[in-house]
Amino acid sequence: MRLSRYFLPVLKENPSEAQIVSHRYMLRAGMIKQSAAGIYSWLPLGFKVLKKIETIVHEEQMRAGHIPMLMPTLQSVDLWKESGRYDDYGQEMLRISDRHGRDMLYGPTNEELITDIFRSHVGSYKDLPLTLYHIQWKFRDEIRPRFGVMRGREFYMKDGYNFDLTKEDALHAYNRHLVSYLRSYERMGLQAIPMRADGGPIGGDYTHEFLVLADTGESEVFYDSAVTDLTFGDRAIDYDSVEQCQGVLEEFTSKYARTDETHDEALFNEVPEERRRVARGIEVGQIFYFGTKYSEALGANVQGPDGKQSPVHMGSHGIGVSRLLGAIIEASHDDKGIIWPEGVTPFHCGIVNLKQGDAEADAACESLYEALTAAGLEPLYDDRKERAGGKFATMDLIGLPWRITVGPRGLKNGVVELTSRRSGESEELSPEAAVQKIVEIYANHQTGRGF
Missing domain, CATH: 3.40.50.800 (Anticodon-binding domain)
Known part of the structure; x- marks a missing residue:
């Protein structure tokens, strides 16, 4: 591309509304333009990086055997009422009505919709295991959107959902996602640390957040500095191998690393004092295992080998694609501007x-x-x-x-x-x-x- 023919509206001065580095440099480098509070137009340079990140996510998801699809941004409220989760999101959920007076919502996540798709088409254990995912725009009506794409109301997200016959199978899917995420983040030039987290309104007994260390992170994190020495590298992983995926999970989660929501001071004090760290982190992904919570509520059952019907075990797995762009800048910049890792640079x-x-x-x-x-x-x-x-x-x-x-x-x-x-x-x-x-x-x- 010749710069004389490209649309790159750079700014010489720092925008007054930008409070953190990534927001400031994304505006100055002509990557985004605010349309409304927490909602942005992605200009050519920003859009190129967004698609580079999306490509890496797609490649690593498909490498792990997950199947891409696409679900709509707007959803009927009926499924959410059926699952009992309609009121859980409170005012963060954007509720609207169409011209016929039907209640709709702009999806903040897709557990209900994907479960309905599954129950409509899958009825036998022979069709399992199955993991479906998509990358789609989401909307959560943040009370105070700020920090540019780091905490916007509209955001681009990969969310995937696994369906398995047993808890053991579903936990393998959990481990498989952790491995695929580690590989994805490293390809983007990031070190994202998996940390024990809270399930929140999605629920789940098993959940890890992936956090990138940065001074501007919204989460306080407590960790053993030994976790920052771990790298995934170019190791070959057989995603069908329960032992290999479990081994990676144990390697990357055996050291203490937790968000403030799940921090245990007594356990933290068992870490050698010289390795104890307290810092800030940016969440760039999260994985959940929530068992039969949604399948029981929505009747997503399959016939097992014994001929009996049973609810499938499920998990969900998200990566903040648009948020990652801001996180990369927060982790890789100097006082002159952005420093793109080779894996996601808009131009080589x-x-x-x-x-x-x-x-x-x-x-x-x-x-x-x-x-x-x-x-x-x-x-x-x-x-x-x-x-x-x-x-x-x-x-x-x-x-x-x-x-x-x-x-x-x-x-x-x-x-x-x-x-x-x-x-x-x-x-x-x-x-x-x-x-x-x-x-x-x-x-x-x-x-x-x-x-």
């Missing part, structure tokens, strides 16, 4: 032409642009007739991981400058070598081209 590399209109510099930039594109990458070429300082400031603000700077002086020596946004280190390379290095870097990252 920036190209800065220091002397637009110079025949040699223009030709070198065009050649770099074509070579990177031919290699399957998306460069962003700043071809504007703008001063160099302004071009560098824009690149720093939008946070592309790598920048190639092209100028007449370097070209006389046959080199361009390749700069890492994260470290700030630069090296002079031939244009061909710079392209090859960028290609090799991204060969180690699974990145979709997105939109």
Whole structure:
């Protein structure tokens, strides 16, 4: 993409309404624009990152054997009354009526709707196990929406639901989701710590939240610092293996890590004092096992091997796709702007032409642009007739991981400058070598081209 042809309405000044880093930089980098309180339009740059995150979530869910689908944003209230949960959400639930006076709601979650789909089409244990998920817009009427996409009223979320014959099978689904989430977050450049949490209005005896440590987090967290040494890496996992998935869960949850809602001071004090940490965390996902709560209420039964009908065991599993974008920025930025991890960057590399209109510099930039594109990458070429300082400031603000700077002086020596946004280190390379290095870097990252 050539910047002269792209829609990137960057702001030079910090917006007064932005209280945290991610909100400030998303507005300044032209990623979002507020439409109403807690509701945003996603502008091209923000939309690209949102789709990169969504792609990773889809890929890891399908890798784990989960099946994508799509449910509507609007739901009838009848199912919610049938489950007995209609009043649990209170004023956070947006209730509306259609032109015929039928009561509707804008879905904050989908347990009732997915259970109705299941009970309408599945009647035998032979169709289990089954996990269905979708990524869809949700709405919760927060009393005080703030912090941009971190606590908005409208948000983009992956929610998945497993249906199993027994509790043991359902707990395997729980463990399988924990593994798939760990892999997803690491691909996004995040370390998300699974922490024992409270079930809230969704319910459930087993639940873990995934939190990213950040000063602006809304949750107070207590943890053993040893959990921050754990990485999922590129280990191969057989998602059908109960033992492997259980082993990962035990590895990542054996150290103390809890939110303030479930914090146990006595247990925390058993952690060696030098490893005890109290911090803030941003919730970016949660997994639940809630047994037969919804299947019993809504009559989601299957015939077992013994010929008897029994309610299925269920769980739900959510990832805040739009919230993740803010969490990544909170975890990865400096005073100049965003620093995107390679896995979710909107463009893989920036190209800065220091002397637009110079025949040699223009030709070198065009050649770099074509070579990177031919290699399957998306460069962003700043071809504007703008001063160099302004071009560098824009690149720093939008946070592309790598920048190639092209100028007449370097070209006389046959080199361009390749700069890492994260470290700030630069090296002079031939244009061909710079392209090859960028290609090799991204060969180690699974990145979709997105939109």
